[in-house]
Amino acid sequence: MLDSIAAFFKRIGRAIARGLGLLVVWLLWPFLAAHGWYRQRNLLIKLPIAVFLALIGTLYIYFIWQTQAWSGFDANYPDVYKFSDRKVGAGQELPAVNGQQAVANAPKSCQTSAIVDVTADLTDFNVNQNAWISSMLLYKLGFFGINWDDTPFLDNKAAFQRGVNQAVRRTSVELVDTLGRVRGTSGINSDLQSARGNLQFDETSWYFGMRPFGPKTPTPSYYRAAIGSLRKFNTDLGTCNAVFDSRADNLLQFIDRVANDLGSTSDILAERSENHNYGWFDMRADDRFWFAYGQLYGYYGILSAVGADFQQVIAERNLGTLWTGTMKQLQAALRIQPAIISNGREDGWIMPSHLATMGFYILRVRSNLVEMRTVLGGR
Template structure:
């Protein structure tokens, strides 16, 4: 009685085994053919081909290593920056520890030529350093541009998370340098634009995917241009420390900066929403991971930028009794950075098997955005 059933399952497993064997054969056939061809050639040709194969393997091995090694990744990178102090660009009072010590007795003398550095500028420069010096800039690497057999990496489930994370950070840096040039780095927006800030903004506007050769011929690769932008930002802060530059730490400038940040967060949450509506394939959505890590990169950068903003505008934040609200906004951003899933799922929000990491990220973005808007409304009263 059971023999027909047993025979049926035996045949099914035989078919499965044959199918797997056929698939493996198809995959291995080109390699076997190349191996036979290679064995039949002379040693000179074999040496040349072997060197090319070794170079190809080393080329992609280096790329894979760089995409998987996130050097100095630390969500608490800005934890030491939230200090209560005078406004950025204002003279440092005597006796604060920033003034120069006198030659006798170590007593401090009035710091008539020492002004406060901008923490916003320092964080921005540090994030550029993190992106292009401490780590390789993935979007402009040749292997990244070549893709996976011609398919862009962000259309595959492989090797695109770090690039998306870096681009999210860079989006914030571009926004921040624009605000530094247009409002924060000039007196009431009517004085002359600071040349260091202008060149930093121009540098960060450079094509994120540029290599040594582009469609129009030789060009500067993205990392070298961004390194120049970092040097210009540090030069501005050095000039500011000598009271030779301007940082206009006024309440209306803070309001405008928060407006720009909340608008940026709202735009990214809309990108997440669009992806959630386009697919609910769960673990099998190949575009969900780059959307998630782009948003994560934004939050990672804004966490440091907003802590720097708290230091630069500390007197205004204290005067308007915004300390509690600001602390709550920072805590919300830091909580969002705890979400680091190994595999991104874009499932239906009510699914028990396929979580929606994009919905979780969108929630954190909108929470931080709403708190920024609340702070802005208090400043506007």
Template sequence: MLDPIVNFVTRIFQWIGRLIGLLIGIILWPFMWVGRWYGQRGLILKAVGAVIVLTLVGMYGYFFYVTQFWSNFNPDYPAELAQARESTGAGDPVSSAAGATGQPAQSCKPSAIAGTTADLVDFNVNQNAWISSMVVSKLGLFGIEWRNTPFFDNKAAFQLGINQVMRRTTTELVDTLGRVRGTSQIDQNLQDARTALAWSETAWYIGLRGPTRPTPSVYREAIAKLRAFNSSLEKCGATFDARADNLMQFLDRIAGDIGSTSDILRQRIEISDAGWFDMRADDRFWFAYGQLYAYYGILVAARSDFAAIIAERNLTALWTRMEGQLRASLDVQPWIISNGNESSAFFPSHLATMGFNLLQVRSNIVELRSVLDR
């Protein structure tokens, strides 16, 4: 009675084995052809070929290393800033040691938002390699973009999520926070930082129009400009307009940015429920994670820069709760991202989890904004 079933199962596995063998043969055939061709060449051509192969192996080996090992990744990175909270806001005068004349030297509190932004850009391009502009990232897997494969794209998506926040933050620093009521002169350091971060995220040494500057070198200029702004602010030579309406507008922009990302996740959930086999789910997840990672630091910094406003409007409890939810959302770090049906017992929906975290944070930001608007 069981023989037909056993034979059927055996045939199924035989066909699976043949299919796997066929796929392996298709993948290995170009390499076997190149190997036979290479064996028939002269010594000089073989040497040149060997150098090319070793270079490619080295490049891909380095690419594998920098995409799999994330230097100084730490969801608790704003902890030191949170512990050093003061009642003064950015740009306010602070006490300092006496100068050469015996009088206290003029000093103002630097911006934690500008400092955290510089630190996050430094984390992206100095403490880690910037993945999106690497030539191997552009080559992909046999011409297939890495984001369309399950390999080597999570860190790039995470970095791009952080960079999205950096662009938004520098725009707000230029347009509202770094000038008085939006009518005074734009701070040149902030303007230069915004321009630098607007540079293409995928630029290498050579582009479609010829030689160009790679992304990391341009972003490093943004770090220098943001720190130059803070140095000027510390000497009371720059402006940080820590008013309630500016904070309200900043929160509006952040809420809009988070809402846009949650909508992108929703669209991906509706398009596919392939579970572990959705090749684009990890890009969406880690981009959103990068945004939350960056906004956690930026909002902790905003609490420092707008300390007087937050205390005056009794926002401390609400702000603390928002920070706690942001930090909790960063604990979701699955090894493999699944975009399954939300009711599935075997294929979880990590995108739905991330979308819920985004909307929860956004809800807290909207609540803070509404209190400020009263």
């Protein structure tokens, strides 16, 4: 009896080994066939092919390095700005230094916008401190024609960057439409308008494209131009030659837009979690997770900056405790950094549900924003 059981498992083992062997042969035969063909060619053919393969190998080494090296990443990056040291809101005239009276006819100085600073720095983080992955040639080509987002590797950083960019794009729209102008009385600021246009540009543009066919300006060039426009606006604001309207109704609208943006991401996570809960075998779970993580990463800095720019409104409406609680919830969400993303069942006990966990934190943040919106709209 025991001998028959042992023989059965041996047959199973041999079948598995044979299957794995066939799989390896199937994967390697194109390379072996190409190698055989290459050996039979003369030097005039071999040399260009060798140069081309060396170039491709170098590009892949660079590409893999850029997808794995996250330069400048810091989940507590808003602490660097020391927003608590700001005594007046954005656009307000700064008091004279050391309490001294200003010299007659001396130029005025105004408080720059923390929101604009963070928005520019987040974009700099995406395209200058790091390579913008989504428009890199090898990312666009995919893995043997398969979109990298449909694979379990080399797409996390790209998804994270797009999440950060989503927060930046949303903020740039609000800067143009409401924050960077006095509603109903002033025109749109040209620097902010330029920044918004550049930040809305296609995230996947390379130096050459098929639709339309021909050379193109790559995505990072547009985003770098947006950084310059944002910093130009803040320079003008610092010399009181631009406006920043830090009224309560503008804060309400900004919070409402952010809450809606997070609500959309929460719906995406919920749909993926409910309908594709394949645990570690869900190939899209990682990019969904890291997009949401990047969005929260961006909004953590931006909302911290909002607290500085609208500090007077927050104090007048007694939102301090609620605001601090929201920042703590964002901090807690950013502490979730699993090495491998799993999209398991919420009641599963082997494979965790990281998407459901991230969705929970997003809803907590959104709930606080909705409560703040209610307080601002009720007075």
